[in-house]
Amino acid sequence: MSTPLPKFVLMLEEVNKTFDGFKAISNLTLYMDEGELRTIIGPNGAGKSTMLDLITGRTKPDTGKIEFGRDTDLTRLNEYQINRLGIGRKFQTPSVYIDHTVFENIWLSLKGSRAVWTTIFARLSSDERDRIHEVLNTVGLSEKAGWKAGALSHGQKQWLEIGMLLAQDPKLLLVDEPAAGMTDEETHKTGELLLSLEGKHSIVVIEHDMTFVRQIARKVTVLHQGTVLCEGTVDEVQNDERVIEVYLGRKKKAA
Amino acid sequence: MRRKATKLELWCVTIAAFVMIVLLPALNATTEGSFLHVSNFTINLYGKYLCYGLLAISVDLLWGYTGLLSLGQALFFTLGGYMMGMHLMRMIGDLGQYHKPIPDFLVFLGWSTLPAFWKPFSNFPFAFLMAMLLPGTLALVFGFLAFRSRIRGVYFSILTQALTYAAMLLFFRNSLLMGGNNGFTDFKFIFGYDLREAGTQRGLYMVTAITVLIVFLGCRWLSRTKFGLVQQAIRDSENRVLFSGYAAGYYKLFVFVLAALIGSIGGMLFVPQVGIINPSEMGPDKSLEAVVWVAVGGRGTLLGPILGAFGVNAFKSWATRAYPDLWQILLGALFVLVTLFMPKGLVGLPEQLRGLKKRYDLRRKKMTNEAATAISPAVGELGSETRGRDAPATIAEIE
Numbered sequence: 060m061s062t063p064l065p066k067f068v069l070m071l072e073e074v075n076k077t078f079d080g081f082k083a084i085s086n087l088t089l090y091m092d093e094g095e096l097r098t099i100i101g102p103n104g105a106g107k108s109t110m111l112d113l114i115t116g117r118t119k120p121d122t123g124k125i126e127f128g129r130d131t132d133l134t135r136l137n138e139y140q141i142n143r144l145g146i147g148r149k150f151q152t153p154s155v156y157i158d159h160t161v162f163e164n165i166w167l168s169l170k171g172s173r174a175v176w177t178t179i180f181a182r183l184s185s186d187e188r189d190r191i192h193e194v195l196n197t198v199g200l201s202e203k204a205g206w207k208a209g210a211l212s213h214g215q216k217q218w219l220e221i222g223m224l225l226a227q228d229p230k231l232l233l234v235d236e237p238a239a240g241m242t243d244e245e246t247h248k249t250g251e252l253l254l255s256l257e258g259k260h261s262i263v264v265i266e267h268d269m270t271f272v273r274q275i276a277r278k279v280t281v282l283h284q285g286t287v288l289c290e291g292t293v294d295e296v297q298n299d300e301r302v303i304e305v306y307l308g309r310k311k312k313a314a
Numbered sequence: 315m316r317r318k319a320t321k322l323e324l325w326c327v328t329i330a331a332f333v334m335i336v337l338l339p340a341l342n343a344t345t346e347g348s349f350l351h352v353s354n355f356t357i358n359l360y361g362k363y364l365c366y367g368l369l370a371i372s373v374d375l376l377w378g379y380t381g382l383l384s385l386g387q388a389l390f391f392t393l394g395g396y397m398m399g400m401h402l403m404r405m406i407g408d409l410g411q412y413h414k415p416i417p418d419f420l421v422f423l424g425w426s427t428l429p430a431f432w433k434p435f436s437n438f439p440f441a442f443l444m445a446m447l448l449p450g451t452l453a454l455v456f457g458f459l460a461f462r463s464r465i466r467g468v469y470f471s472i473l474t475q476a477l478t479y480a481a482m483l484l485f486f487r488n489s490l491l492m493g494g495n496n497g498f499t500d501f502k503f504i505f506g507y508d509l510r511e512a513g514t515q516r517g518l519y520m521v522t523a524i525t526v527l528i529v530f531l532g533c534r535w536l537s538r539t540k541f542g543l544v545q546q547a548i549r550d551s552e553n554r555v556l557f558s559g560y561a562a563g564y565y566k567l568f569v570f571v572l573a574a575l576i577g578s579i580g581g582m583l584f585v586p587q588v589g590i591i592n593p594s595e596m597g598p599d600k601s602l603e604a605v606v607w608v609a610v611g612g613r614g615t616l617l618g619p620i621l622g623a624f625g626v627n628a629f630k631s632w633a634t635r636a637y638p639d640l641w642q643i644l645l646g647a648l649f650v651l652v653t654l655f656m657p658k659g660l661v662g663l664p665e666q667l668r669g670l671k672k673r674y675d676l677r678r679k680k681m682t683n684e685a686a687t688a689i690s691p692a693v694g695e696l697g698s699e700t701r702g703r704d705a706p707a708t709i710a711e712i713e
Contacts, residue, residue, distance in 0.1 A: 139557075139558075139559050139561050139562075142558060150554070154551040155554065156546070156547040156551055157550050158546055158550055159547065166540070167543055167544060173560045175541065175565055178541040179539055179540070179541040180539070181540040220554075223554075227558065
């Protein structure tokens with residue numbers, strides 16, 4: 060947690076994105092410090108996942124700046140180039156390679172060359188093996204190393220995918236609803252896992268579940284209609300009049 | 315290490331390879347009339363099936379291993395066949411109907427000298443090189459454009475089908491100087507051996523069987539490398555692959571070109587054994603048939619396509635004689651039935667049956683458990699702490 064000169068790891072400035080006339084992201088500006096754990100909440104359709112799509116190169120913004128680190132322009136790069144810079148993304152629904160073993164899932168995600176020729180002649184080194192077991196340990200799947208990923212429970216798949224991100228050793232982790240579909244206990248463990256990564260990586264967590272947000276949140280950003288509604292601690296955010304109106308209030312009624 | 319069945323699989327392959335490469339040709343070489351004799355017709359038929367096996371592997375590398383359903387693989391098969399055909403046409407010499415030193419169809423079209431692009435095909439290495447270069451380059455260019463534009467799923471299938479259809483229309487034209495709708499036939503010699511001799515056909519059969527074995531082992535090796543893992547990962551979750559830093563498009567391109575080359579080799583071996591090549595081999599139905607072979611044999615395996623090519627074509631040989639009008643319907647019905655009830659094909663059948671038995675046992679166990687639960691209803695509350703949209707793992711998922 061001791062970075063001498065805190066600098067932005069991620070910067071979005073005045074970003075706009077329209078899909079068929081629907082303004083998904085409007086004038087979004089967001090800065091993230093290195094090593095920060097940032098939680099992003101917002102009602103459905105607030106633009107949370109679109110924001111991740113924009114950062115990871117899945118879609119391109121209409122206008123605005125998205126920069127990584129000092130001055131890497133992300134809007135010119137595609138998904139795999141952005142990933143290679145050190146930005147890892149976990150999807151909302153767990154996406155793992157169901158036909159491969161848990162071990163192989165991590166192996167494919169390890170940092171290293173991604174060129175066609177090198178993968179043809181790649182052999183598993185003992186360093187890699189150690190690193191894979193280290194990652195599996197972190198996400199608590201050591202015992203399942205030989206299992207096919209498709210045989211894992213929903214929660215375990217989520218952890219495996221987080222493990223796949225960790226194997227890439229990314230500077231920035233983007234985690235989309237990691238606790239979706241988990242039991243309370245699994246959710247809590249996921250929270251602890253994310254907290255343990257704080258400082259080593261910069262992390263963006265998108266989440267719906269307020270109990271989970273309370274567990275992990277340092278700084279919370281509330282998105283609404285594609286733009287930042289407010290930022291602050293969980294308590295500040297939860298007591299903000301506008302937030303109560305657009306998000307928490309509605310959620311309370313719904314619940 | 316990965317699969318328990320590996321040892322069993324290797325035994326099966328060794329035995330099958332021995333029977334196909336050594337035993338059958340040896341029995342074919344015995345004197346006719348002996349009860350062990352395998353007829354020339356059988357050898358020729360099996361040789362043809364093995365060529366189809368190569369086409370099936372080419373479909374499966376794309377469909378079963380990479381999730382790319384190509385409906386145009388017969389195009390590459392036929393292109394290989396045409397390159398071989400050009401060489402064989404030159405080997406006829408002046409023994410054709412018109413007794414001219416150029417192929418008959420050219421005489422018929424009013425040519426008296428050989429067109430320039432035909433000349434080097436007298437040389438077999440050149441023909442072989444072209445059989446690799448032409449399909450390979452076509453696959454490279456088409457694949458590059460398709461994968462760069464992120465064309466996937468059904469759009470990719472439709473495009474490949476359109477490509478083979480376009481090529482068929484092109485080859486139907488006499489002005490292409492490739493034999494028009496009659497294609498090439500009436501071949502006489504290969505490497506100086508008479509193609510009508512049983513020994514020549516036996517040799518061709520053996521070369522085909524050995525090629526199938528080499529391709530099988532090569533693909534098996536590749537599927538177990540890290541490359542193979544990435545390839546199958548693209549099939550199961552292309553987004554995850556992209557967002558893990560792999561340029562999925564280049565991996566697909568590599569497989570597409572490799573599949574084209576394997577298909578082309580199949581076509582090269584097919585032509586001297588069948589004795590004819592014409593544009594109807596590029597028809598969309600041919601590529602669709604190959605997809606059925608793979609589905610029946612078992613996609614995502616390497617034994618499956620070969621087995622399927624053999625099985626379906628043997629079935630076809632029988633059905634076209636027994637029910638000539640119904641053959642297409644039977645083929646369609648076979649495809650529907652296999653897709654519905656045997657998603658893993660013939661190769662997956664033993665596993666499927668084991669799974670069914672396991673599920674049956676589980677259900678019986680569950681029923682006895684439920685009977686016990688009914689006595690203490692409080693246990694039923696257990697599931698309620700699982701929250702969220704996604705249902706807990708079902709029995710099917712565990713399997």
